[in-house]
Amino acid sequence: MATALQQDAGNPLGVSDAEWEARQQLAACYRVFDMLSWSEMIYNHITVKLPGDEGAFLINPFGLHFSEVKASNLVKIDILGNKLGDSPYPVNRAGFVQHALFHRHLPDAHCIMHTHTTAGMAVSSVEGGLRPVNFYACNFAGQIAYHDFEGVTVRDEEGERLLANLGDKRVMLLRNHGILVMGRTLPEAFIKHWSLQRACEIQVATLSMGEPLMVSDDVVAVHQRDLHMAQVPGGPGAADFAAMVRLVDRIDRSWRE
Secondary structure (H helix, E strand, O other): OOOOOOOOOOOOOOOOHHHHHHHHHHHHHHHHHHHOOOOEOOEOEEEEEOOOOOOEEEEOOOOOOHHHOOOOOOEEEEOOOOEOOOOOOOOOHHHHHHHHHHHHHOOOOOEEEEEOOHHHHHHHOOOOOOOOOOHHHHHHOOOOEEEOOOOOOOOHHHHHHHHHHHOOOOEEEEOOOEEEEEEOOHHHHHHHHHHHHHHHHHHHHHHOOOOOOOOOHHHHHHHHHHHHHHOOOOOOOHHHHHHHHHHHHHHOOHHHO
16 A cells, blocks of 8 residues: 555645545545446445544545546545535435445445446346356355345435345345445455456356356365465555556556645
């Protein structure tokens, strides 16, 4: 984290160092998502809890494209969706209702990501969901929750069913809707989303060609057991996310402002 975000653009909001670092990391993530073509007009959300600020988290300003998000224009809100500060931007209710629910009830859900990628929505819209037909899909076998589509997520009462269907998992396919992942850190959530997106893309391509080769349960178990041996030191997703931030910096460094 410190390496990826060195030499920032100062702290124009005068917030704590911890909040400014969280703002920069989240702003960088929005730009990374846009670079990877995971933007959806002005919709979808990535949120992070603010360290040392109980019940507060950051969310994107409603009305801005992911490519326009900066550290300074992220909106700080509480669990009820109230803005904490004088941001001129509104917040999409469909964002804070779902995200606030998980941030409130799941202490380990530091970062939450929700997208409507084509591959993610496609796989969430077929019987069986994600199947163990490729390397990345095997990462998630037995670890994905599913929640039936109930319309746009703006009603608080849907929360009980979301939590019940999630259970002890931290990756969910919202049926007919898209991807939802959570992480103890933003980089961890990022690598989960990236891997799940790749799994979905490859499944869509594979099933278009004919009958897929299914990976057996025994091989999936070995695969999941040994995955840690292929990880770079620094925590899940840390090196991956830092590499993406370096790529974003080559395009546009305004997210740091």
